[in-house]
Amino acid sequence: MTAEAYLSIYKKIWATVRHDIWKNIEDIKKKQRKEKLTTEEIGKINNDAHDKFESIRKEIYAGFMEEDDI
Numbered sequence: 001m002t003a004e005a006y007l008s009i010y011k012k013i014w015a016t017v018r019h020d021i022w023k024n025i026e027d028i029k030k031k032q033r034k035e036k037l038t039t040e041e042i043g044k045i046n047n048d049a050h051d052k053f054e055s056i057r058k059e060i061y062a063g064f065m066e067e068d069d070i
Contacts, residue, residue, distance in 0.1 A: 005064065012060050013053070020056075021049045 024045045025037060037045075061067075 009061055009064050012064075013057050016056050016060065017049050017053060020052070021045055024049065 025042065028037060028041065028045070029035065
C-alpha cells in the first residue's frame with residue numbers, strides 16, 4: 001500500500017466519523033426542537049461516533065482494498 005492510498009483511507013474514515021457526528025447532532029436538534037445541544041450531549045455523540053471507529057475503519061478499508069471483509 002502506498003502512502004497516498006493510506007492517507008486517502010484515513011481521510012475517508014475521519015470524514016465519515018465527522019459526518020456521523022454532524023448527522024447525529026442535527027437529528028437530535030430536530031427531534032428535541034433545539035438550536036444548540038449541551039456540552040454533555042455533544043460529548044456523548046462524539047464518544048458514540050468514536051466507539052464506532054473500528055467498524056468504520058474496517059468497512060472503508062475493505063472498500064478501498066475491494067475485499068468483502070477485513
